[in-house]
Amino acid sequence: MDTQEQLAAVIARVALGDRPALRVLYQGTAPKLYAICLRILPDQDSAERALQEVYQEIWNSAAMSRANRSSPMTWMMAVARTVATGHRRRLGAAPCDQPDCAPVLADLSVLSGAQAKAPGIGGPLGLCLREQQVADVDMLRQVCLDGLSYSDIADTMGVDPAAVQSRMRRCFTQLRECLRR
Amino acid sequence: MTGRSDDSDRPPPDLSGTDSALCAEYVLNLLSDDEARAFERRLEREPVLQTEVTYWAEHFADISDSLPEVAPAAAVLRRIETEIFGTGRQTLWRALLPYLLGALVAAALAWVVNTKGLLNTAPPAPDLYADLVAADSGLALQAHYAPDTGVLTLRGPVDDLPPGRVLVVWVHPADGGGPVVLGPLETGVPGTLYVPEVLWGDLAGATLVISDLAADAATASAPTGRELARGTLTPG
Structure with a gap:
């Protein structure tokens, strides 16, 4: 059986209030969702609290996962990102300070000529990111992995958030063109 | 790998670059609360935006997917279950928890094994x-065991049990x-x-027994309580 189908079947049981199914779901997915929370939040305690809320949300919204139309894992990862990002913004947490965090950019223009490597990112998006400039990919990683807002990035760089937004929107448009090919 | 939903495999919809970027920003929680609410109102009535949101979500998942997995502390699951289910569930549940834990861990392991394709050669x-x-009543239940998930499903009409019975x-x-519970x-x-999982190879021809038991019964090592029905598991 396809893994996504298995996952969808377990989520369907969770949607029916099947408690053992929630445990099975947790055992199979918590390490990935916890990694997302841990990356976005500044410490283990806050990441664990976010993870609790993630599974509460999954328990409460499992019936909605099919309506969401994403694959089950994508839906759960999106829940984790949203919850952890919300916690992070309420905490007013500092940007990620772990060794593998995306680098903080000093100036948008400095790296504008260099092309990105998009390390470790698979799929068509990974390929398209290789056509993007390093600064854009770093900003995307800061947004996606570290849960930063445009304002967070602008603060670290000392620029206007509107400039960051404009740059990111251009990046999204270019990525979309690449993915369309 | 997150897998792809059907939507992400379809040709992308014809959207303006602005709307597409807006969908990306929505997926990445980059919109303000007001902007997000306004966007969600459009999302409800514009299917093309829904498809675009799904499209971006699937692709951005590849970035989150690049993070190495980290196992959370065991206490987190207990806190989640307490938060969701509360405390004070019936004693029997706690008494049977070790059995279920074994079953669930086995199922989870089996899932991982299947996910990693480690047993692809097994027929x-x-x-x-x-x-x-039931010998003494008209009770008739149907059981189905799915070997690829280790899930046993029971269906059929059962009268409500008296309080305190499971x-x-x-x-x-x-x-x-x-007998194994x-x-x-x-x-x-x-x-x-x-x-x-240890029972998976022993189920063909095995006899299932269903009984009702006081919810506060101590751990039982053999079928106890009133036997309601029994039957033998066979293919097809």
Whole structure:
């Protein structure tokens, strides 16, 4: 059986209030969702609290996962990102300070000529990111992995958030063109 | 790998670059609360935006997917279950927890093994079915065991149990081994149970017994309580 189908079947049981199914779901997915929370939040305690809320949300919204139309894992990862990002913004947490965090950019223009490597990112998006400039990919990683807002990035760089937004929107448009090919 | 939903495989919709970027920003929680609410109102009535949101979500998942997995502390699951289910569940549930933990861990491990494709060479085991009937009443339940997930499902009409009683399922392996409790049917019938992996190879020809038991009963090592029905698991 396809893994996504298995996952969808377990989520369907969770949607029916099947408690053992929630445990099975947790055992199979918590390490990935916890990694997302841990990356976005500044410490283990806050990441664990976010993870609790993630599974509460999954328990409460499992019936909605099919309506969401994403694959089950994508839906759960999106829940984790949203919850952890919300916690992070309420905490007013500092940007990620772990060794593998995306680098903080000093100036948008400095790296504008260099092309990105998009390390470790698979799929068509990974390929398209290789056509993007390093600064854009770093900003995307800061947004996606570290849960930063445009304002967070602008603060670290000392620029206007509107400039960051404009740059990111251009990046999204270019990525979309690449993915369309 | 997150897998792809059908939507992400379809040709992308014809959207303006601005709307597409807006969808990306929505997926990445980059919109303000007001902007997000306004966007969600459009999302409800513009299917093309829904498709675009799904499209971006699937692709951005590849970035999150690049993070190495980290196992959370064991206490987190307990806190989640306490938060969701509360405390003070019936004693039997706690008494049977070790059995269920084993079953669930086995199911999770089996899932991981399947996910990693470690057992791709094994021939698929057949689904098993049983009609559970009672000798002294008209009770008739149907059991279905799905070998690819280790899930046993029971269906059929069952009268509501008196307060303080739960349905418990047992299996007598075909090789004559002792009865093993599969667990209480928390949600009654229809309901599901996860079969411990060690039993997966012993289910064909095994006898299932369903009994009702006092919820505060101590851990039992053999079928106790009033036997409601029994039946033999066979393919097709």
